[in-house]
Amino acid sequence: MERVDHLAHERNKSEFDVDAMKIVWAGSPHAFELSDRISKLVASDPGFRKDNRTMLSRKDLFKNTLRKAAYAWKTIVDLHLSEEEAAKLRFYVDEPAYTDLHWGMFVPAIKGQGTDEQQQKWLPLAYKMQIIGCYAQTELGHGSNVQGLETTATFDPQTDEFIIHSPTLTSSKWWPGGLGKVATHAIAYARLIVGGRDYGVNGFIVQLRSLEDHSPLPGITVGDIGMKFGNGAYNTMDNGVLQFDHVRIPRDQMLMRVSQVTREGKYKQSDVPRQLVYGTMVYVRQTIVADASCALSRAVCIATRYSAVRRQFGSQNGGPETQVIDYKTQQSRLFPLLASAYAFRFIGEWLKWLYTDVTQRLQANDFSTLPEAHACTAGLKSLTTTATADGIEECRKLCGGHGYLCSSGLPELFAVYVPACTYEGDNTVLLLQVARFLMKTVSQLGVKKPVGTIGYMTRVDHLMQCRCGVQRAEDWLNPSALLEAFEARAARMSVACAQNLSNFDNPEEGFAELSADLVEAAVAHCQLIIVSKFIEKLQQEIPGKGVKQQLEVLCNIYTLFLLHKHQGDFLSTGCITPKHASLANDQLRSLYSQVRPNAIALVDAFNYTDHFLGSILGCYDGNVYPKLYEAAWEDPLNDSVVPDGYHQYIRPLLKQQIRTARL
Numbered sequence: 001m002e003r004v005d006h007l008a009h010e011r012n013k014s015e016f017d018v019d020a021m022k023i024v025w026a027g028s029p030h031a032f033e034l035s036d037r038i039s040k041l042v043a044s045d046p047g048f049r050k051d052n053r054t055m056l057s058r059k060d061l062f063k064n065t066l067r068k069a070a071y072a073w074k075t076i077v078d079l080h081l082s083e084e085e086a087a088k089l090r091f092y093v094d095e096p097a098y099t100d101l102h103w104g105m106f107v108p109a110i111k112g113q114g115t116d117e118q119q120q121k122w123l124p125l126a127y128k129m130q131i132i133g134c135y136a137q138t139e140l141g142h143g144s145n146v147q148g149l150e151t152t153a154t155f156d157p158q159t160d161e162f163i164i165h166s167p168t169l170t171s172s173k174w175w176p177g178g179l180g181k182v183a184t185h186a187i188a189y190a191r192l193i194v195g196g197r198d199y200g201v202n203g204f205i206v207q208l209r210s211l212e213d214h215s216p217l218p219g220i221t222v223g224d225i226g227m228k229f230g231n232g233a234y235n236t237m238d239n240g241v242l243q244f245d246h247v248r249i250p251r252d253q254m255l256m257r258v259s260q261v262t263r264e265g266k267y268k269q270s271d272v273p274r275q276l277v278y279g280t281m282v283y284v285r286q287t288i289v290a291d292a293s294c295a296l297s298r299a300v301c302i303a304t305r306y307s308a309v310r311r312q313f314g315s316q317n318g319g320p321e322t323q324v325i326d327y328k329t330q331q332s333r334l335f336p337l338l339a340s341a342y343a344f345r346f347i348g349e350w351l352k353w354l355y356t357d358v359t360q361r362l363q364a365n366d367f368s369t370l371p372e373a374h375a376c377t378a379g380l381k382s383l384t385t386t387a388t389a390d391g392i393e394e395c396r397k398l399c400g401g402h403g404y405l406c407s408s409g410l411p412e413l414f415a416v417y418v419p420a421c422t423y424e425g426d427n428t429v430l431l432l433q434v435a436r437f438l439m440k441t442v443s444q445l446g447v448k449k450p451v452g453t454i455g456y457m458t459r460v461d462h463l464m465q466c467r468c469g470v471q472r473a474e475d476w477l478n479p480s481a482l483l484e485a486f487e488a489r490a491a492r493m494s495v496a497c498a499q500n501l502s503n504f505d506n507p508e509e510g511f512a513e514l515s516a517d518l519v520e521a522a523v524a525h526c527q528l529i530i531v532s533k534f535i536e537k538l539q540q541e542i543p544g545k546g547v548k549q550q551l552e553v554l555c556n557i558y559t560l561f562l563l564h565k566h567q568g569d570f571l572s573t574g575c576i577t578p579k580h581a582s583l584a585n586d587q588l589r590s591l592y593s594q595v596r597p598n599a600i601a602l603v604d605a606f607n608y609t610d611h612f613l614g615s616i617l618g619c620y621d622g623n624v625y626p627k628l629y630e631a632a633w634e635d636p637l638n639d640s641v642v643p644d645g646y647h648q649y650i651r652p653l654l655k656q657q658i659r660t661a662r663l
């Protein structure tokens with residue numbers, strides 16, 4: 001039967017070359033080809049089916065994840081996929097699994113913190129999955145405060161070993177993904193104790209389970225920490241608990257790039273900053289930023305397509321009702337999220353560049369950009385994950401009642417995504433790191449020239465007193481006007497915090513007292529980074545009919561939406577007047593009208609398969625109602641007309657009510 005495209009009339013309205021936009025979204029023609037090919041491969045393979053996840057018990061769900069991970073590995077090996085292709089395949093399989101931590105943290109930790117010899121020994125085993133690793137840092141008592149970890153690694157010079165031990169209940173490792181039931185090895189973070197002295201936290205490679213029968217090795221107690229938020233969702237992951245009882249490992253299993261312990265029991269610090277022990281977190285925060293645009297664009301794709309299908313009120317002379325996407329309120333909630341998805345895509349790309357740059361510099365013993373890389377990864381991780389988690393929930397509401405159905409894909413997407421606000425650094429804790437960086441920058445003005453993302457602070461004198469030159473709504477389309485408003489706001493908020501801090505005798509006390517304001521200053525700085533990188537992106541040549549124009553519209557929506565949402569900041573710091581704020585709002589409304597005819601094409605440009613979207617509401621052809629109706633009958637509750645439990649619990653109740661009525 002021929003498939004009817006219920007969204008064809010929407011697609012026909014678009015004013016730009018969607019195929020060219022697909023390439024911009026993917027990053028390059030090569031990235032597009034790869035993504036397109038691998039997503040179709042996964043979608044067409046029944047082995048990767050995922051529509052039954054929310055109905056499985058935890059045990060069945062987990063076993064199914066193990067099956068899929070093994071099947072994905074078999075596919076990767078059988079098809080001789082490259083590392084890049086394999087990573088894409090795991091992405092499109094779209095199921096959190098122990099492999100995320102193996103490839104995403106265990107391997108990078110060895111690469112970043114291991115010596116050349118350690119890398120030569122462990123990486124080939126990890127690449128072939130002959131060992132499976134996890135990243136065991138967080139404990140029951142401490143996650144955010146890494147320096148507060150309690151697990152110990154005490155050097156025994158007699159045997160040339162470290163003794164890994166959990167001295168208290170709160171020192172139990174708690175949360176590491178893959179640890180609960182799968183990992184054979186962990187990078188365990190522990191306090192390094194040599195000759196009775198505590199040298200702080202370091203990583204150690206510890207074998208946890210037998211490679212023969214998977215049983216825990218002597219001295220290891222390990223298990224899963226239990227069910228997490230949502231059905232299906234992140235419960236495919238075996239987040240684990242682990243206790244060490246004087247577990248001995250050879251000395252050469254301490255990751256020794258940053259510091260070393262010699263055979264004689266001497267502690268030595270390399271010529272690299274100690275903070276490199278935190279390097280894996282910097283790497284993963286960068287990947288999480290790149291991932292934010294994927295999660296948000298998925299939710300936005302679902303909500304946009306459904307908003308074009310759904311009609312409510314407004315019928316004229318018996319004609320069709322209004323598509324809900326035509327309501328200005330729907331547009332003012334949806335289109336900023338569409339613009340954010342694009343903004344996060346580009347900031348993710350830029351952050352990847354920054355990370356590659358800092359890694360190359362570190363290899364050449366140039367550590368000058370490390371503080372900025374830390375501040376950018378921490379701050380952007382915080383900003384993009386908060387906005388994405390909130391955005392997915394907003395998309396659920398944008399889909400009305402049907403958004404609450406698991407078959408919309410949105411509840412599971414939210415449940416899987418929302419811990420990103422916590423893992424790899426709680427978002428508030430990370431913003432406080434950015435605030436420290438900002439306060440340090442302000443305190444060193446005139447001594448040290450701010451560069452990179454904080455370079456605008458060189459113009460602090462101008463930014464503290466400049467006046468917004470916008471006179472008409474269209475003036476807000478001028479990138480310089482936008483940029484200056486955002487720079488002035490960020491600079492003024494940081495300087496105000498620094499001035500308030502100077503009133504405290506004890507700077508740490510002041511920092512704690514003013515931390516809520518400092519977090520707001522950090523948000524302003526991070527928003528400026530995203531806005532400025534979006535504007536920079538548009539200064540490049542972008543091929544394809546109308547593509548650049550669409551991106552300009554989205555960039556302006558993203559920026560003016562932030563200005564509107566945070567207008568309290570802009571007004572209270574005197575960067576703009578109420579008149580400017582009102583003109584910005586007028587311009588925003590006009591931009592929504594420009595994006596409206598292109599909305600469906602802009603989400604088509606994400607090139608998501610129906611399999612990956614996993615949503616009836618977001619399906620490409622928009623044929624929502626028959627699919628919803630059919631899916632309802634697939635629910636196991638509808639296996640029988642009369643439910644299990646009727647005779648036990650419903651019938652006696654009904655009978656009793658009849659007797660009561662007769663009395």
Ligand SMILES: CCCCC/C=C\C/C=C\C/C=C\CCCCC(=O)SCCNC(=O)CCNC(=O)[C@H](O)C(C)(C)COP(=O)(O)OP(=O)(O)OC[C@H]1O[C@@H](n2cnc3c(N)ncnc32)[C@H](O)[C@@H]1OP(=O)(O)O
Nearest residue numbers: 096100104143144145146147275278287291374423424425
């Ligand atoms: C299923 C979908 C997922 C998709 C994701 C896609 C891919 C990702 C792949 C896999 C991921 C999958 C699942 C997620 C798993 C999550 C895993 C985890 O959660 S692992 C655990 C993470 N834990 C944390 O993030 C802990 C957060 N805490 C810290 O980082 C630190 O404790 C701290 C808050 C930064 C404080 O550090 P410290 O106590 O040392 O204190 P300060 O005095 O503030 O800092 C001193 C000094 O050091 C600088 N600094 C701090 N951190 C870093 C760093 N990382 N790099 C460089 N520099 C750093 C800091 O700026 C100070 O500098 P200075 O002021 O100049 O002295």
Ligand SMILES: Cc1cc2nc3c(=O)[nH]c(=O)nc-3n(C[C@H](O)[C@H](O)[C@H](O)COP(=O)(O)OP(=O)(O)OC[C@H]3O[C@@H](n4cnc5c(N)ncnc54)[C@H](O)[C@@H]3O)c2cc1C
Nearest residue numbers: 135136137138142143144175176177419422423424425428
């Ligand atoms: C799904 C999931 C997967 C995870 N995977 C792993 C893993 O693979 N490996 C691993 O090692 N860990 C993992 N973690 C742990 C994760 O990294 C920590 O939970 C995270 O770093 C937050 O730390 P916490 O739990 O100690 O939060 P807490 O620090 O206890 O946070 C509680 C509250 O206190 C606030 N707070 C804390 N400190 C401050 C402060 N200084 N100033 C102001 N407010 C503060 C926070 O903002 C938060 O509101 C995972 C966690 C989750 C949820």
